[in-house]
Amino acid sequence: MADHSHRFIEDFEGFIGFGLNQESDMDTVIYYLQKFSDDQLMALLRNRLTHEERQTIFDLVSGILHKHLSEPEYHRYFLKDNH
Template sequence: MKDHTHDFVEDYTGLVGYGLDRDTDEATVQFYLQKFSDDVCMRKILPRMEQKDLDTVFELISELLRKHFSEPEYHAVFLKDESHGS
């Protein structure tokens, strides 16, 4: 069984647009991130990104994870490492 899922983008039928309301904003961000992280999209865009672009994406994601996840959540939810701290 795979650890990672991208079911939301496959099942979502709502509005994709930003700025209408919080629920739509959250759905749109999740939709965009799952589309962006698709393996085909990544294979196309990563070689075209400058080092500065890679740094920006990495730093943004790292900052958000540090801000909103405890260390155990980071290991369990992001890294899928259930053994950490056990």
């Protein structure tokens, strides 16, 4: 069984759009991130992204993880290990 999942994008049937309300904003962010991380899309984009774009994405994601997760949560939910 795979350690990673993207069930939200597969099951979501609600409104996707940003700026209407907090709930749809949260749903839209999850939706976009799961669509963005799709293996086929990443295979296409990986050689098209500039160094600066890759750095920006890495810094943004790393910063959010560092800000909102404890070290045990980082290992459990992001790294999927038993730290």
